[in-house]
Each structure stands twice: as C-alpha cells, then as structure tokens.
Amino acid sequence: MSISTFIGLIVKLFLLLTPFFILSLFIATTEGMDTKQRKKLAFRVGCAVTVISLIIFLFGELIFKYLGITLEAFRIGCGLVLMLSGIDLVRDSGTPKAREITDGDDPAVVPLALPCTVGPGTIGTLLVMGSEVTGKSQRIWDCVAIVIACAGVGLMLYFSHGVANALKTRGVKILSKLTGMYLVALAAQIMADGIRGFLK
Numbered sequence: 668m669s670i671s672t673f674i675g676l677i678v679k680l681f682l683l684l685t686p687f688f689i690l691s692l693f694i695a696t697t698e699g700m701d702t703k704q705r706k707k708l709a710f711r712v713g714c715a716v717t718v719i720s721l722i723i724f725l726f727g728e729l730i731f732k733y734l735g736i737t738l739e740a741f742r743i744g745c746g747l748v749l750m751l752s753g754i755d756l757v758r759d760s761g762t763p764k765a766r767e768i769t770d771g772d773d774p775a776v777v778p779l780a781l782p783c784t785v786g787p788g789t790i791g792t793l794l795v796m797g798s799e800v801t802g803k804s805q806r807i808w809d810c811v812a813i814v815i816a817c818a819g820v821g822l823m824l825y826f827s828h829g830v831a832n833a834l835k836t837r838g839v840k841i842l843s844k845l846t847g848m849y850l851v852a853l854a855a856q857i858m859a860d861g862i863r864g865f866l867k
Contacts, residue, residue, distance in 0.1 A: 668804075668805065668808045673808060673812060676808075676809070676812045677812045677815050677816050677819075679853070680812055680813055680816035680817075681816040681819050681820065682846050682849050682850070683788075683789050683792055683816075683850070683853070684716065684720075684784050684785070684789060684816060684817070684820050685752070685756060685784065685786070685789075685843070685846055685847075685850070686819070686820050686823055686846070687839050687842040687843040687846055688756055688783075688843045688846065689779065689783055689784045689820065689824070690823060690824065690827060690830065690831065690839060691839055691840075691843065692779065692783055693708075693709070693712070693779065693824050693827050694827055694828070694831055696708075696774055696779065697827070702828075705827065705828070706825055708774075708775055708779075708824075709821060709824035709825040709827065710821065710825065711775035711776075712775045712779045712780050712784070712820075712821060712824055713817060713818060713820060713821020713822070713824065713825070714821070715775055715776045715779075715780035715781070716780045716784050716785055716817045716820060716821065717813070717814055717817035717818070717821075719780060719781055719785050720785055720789075720793060720813050720817055721810060721813055721814070723785070723790055723793040723794060723797070724793045724794075724796060724797040724809065724810065724813060725797060725806075725810070726797070727793065727794035727795070727796070727797030727798045728797055728798045728800075730794060731794070731798050738795065738798055738799075738861075738864065739861045739862075739864035739865050740861070740865075741791065741794065741795060741798075741861075742795055742857050742858065742860055742861030742864065743857075743858050743861035743862065743865075744791065745788070745791025745792060745794070745795055745854075745857055746791075746854040746855065746856075746857040746858030746861060747854070747858065748787045748788045748791055748854075749787075749788030749789075749791060749792060749850055749853065749854035749857065750788075750850070750851050750854035750855065750858075751788075752786055752787065752788040752847075752850055753788070753846075753847040753848065753849070753850030753851035753853075753854060754847065754851060755847070756843050756844060756846055756847025756850065757844050757847035757848060757851070758847075784820065788850065788854070792853075792857065793813075795857065796809060797809075
C-alpha cells in the first residue's frame with residue numbers, strides 16, 4: 668500500500684466516524700463537567716470506538732459467511748444507510764441537547780461510541796472493508812489506519828473545547844454538513860459497486 672493510499676484511507680475512515688457531529692454531541696454531553704472529567708470521558712470514548720471498529724472490521728467476513736448475505740447485497744444496503752446518515756448530517760440545523768443523549772452516569776460506550784460515532788453506516792462500511800481484504804499485509808495496514816482514525820477522533824474530543832472555540836458553533840455545523848456531503852458521495856459509490864456486482 669502506497670503512502671498516499673494509506674493517508675487517503677485514514678482520512679476516509681476519520682470522516683466516516685462523523686467527527687464534527689460527535690464533537691457537538693460531546694460538548695453537549697459534557698456541559699457542566701470539569702476539564703479532568705471531560706478528558707477522561709474523551710479517552711474512554713476513543714478507546715471504545717477503536718475496539719468496536721476493529722472487532723467489526725476483523726470479523727466482517729465471518730458475519731457474511733454465517734448469515735448467508737452476499738457482499739453485493741450488503742454494499743447496497745450499507746450504501747442506503749450511509750446515505751441516510753449523510754443526509755441527516757447535511758439537513759441537521761442544530762446541536763442536540765445533553766439531556767437527549769445522556770444515558771446513565773457514563774455515556775462513553777453508549778451512546779457516544781455506539782451508535783453516535785460508530786453508527787449503522789460506519790458499521791456497514793467497516794464490514795464491507797473487512798470482507799474485501801485479500802492479504803494479511805493489507806489487513807494489518809487497514810487496522811493501523813482504523814486505529815489512527817479513531818485516535819484522531821479521540822484527540823479531537825480530548826481537546827474538544829479548544830477545537831470548538833477555534834471553529835465556533837457555525838464552523839462545527841459547516842464541517843458537519845461537509846462531512847455529510849462526503850458520506851452521501853461515498854454511499855453512492857458503495858451502492859454503485861454493489862449494483863455492478865449484481866449485474867456481472
């Protein structure tokens with residue numbers, strides 16, 4: 668895998684995790700927390716996202732094998748879900764309130780990691796990626812890219828208030844919408860690949 672391809676994969680995975688959307692959710696969730704509590708929560712979210720993403724990626728092939736789902740069918744279904752997620756981001760006009768997403772005393776795994784960061788669209792894309800891996804070397808590089816992308820999201824949450832102050836509310840919303848547009852385009856490509864596979 669070339670360096671440019673590897674970097675492109677990291678960027679793709681980073682945007683797939685809808686970082687600017689989760690940033691707004693994280694800020695809403697941690698309102699009233701002190702800096703130490705926010706950073707501990709950000710670390711736990713980053714770890715949870717990494718573990719969940721790697722499990723989905725590594726065991727995607729087994730899921731296809733034992734459920735009897737063809738890759739082409741899953742590509743189309745994954746593309747539809749991912750497109751809906753992207754459209755939701757593009758159409759979103761506000762930041763969710765903390766009370767809408769807080770679940771218990773520790774929201775690190777649910778809802779921040781799953782399903783807010785690793786949502787249905789992300790899960791579907793990781794499953795497809797895992798099933799397409801052809802060699803051990805590629806699988807290792809893909810795992811490294813996943814870890815780096817997840818670490819990037821975790822770092823952004825770790826420094827969430829600094830990032831939010833730099834981008835301002837309008838900046839976060841604009842980047843969320845741009846991420847949504849990217850996800851819609853990625854979804855269209857995944858669906859097109861699935862349709863081509865059916866037609867062969």
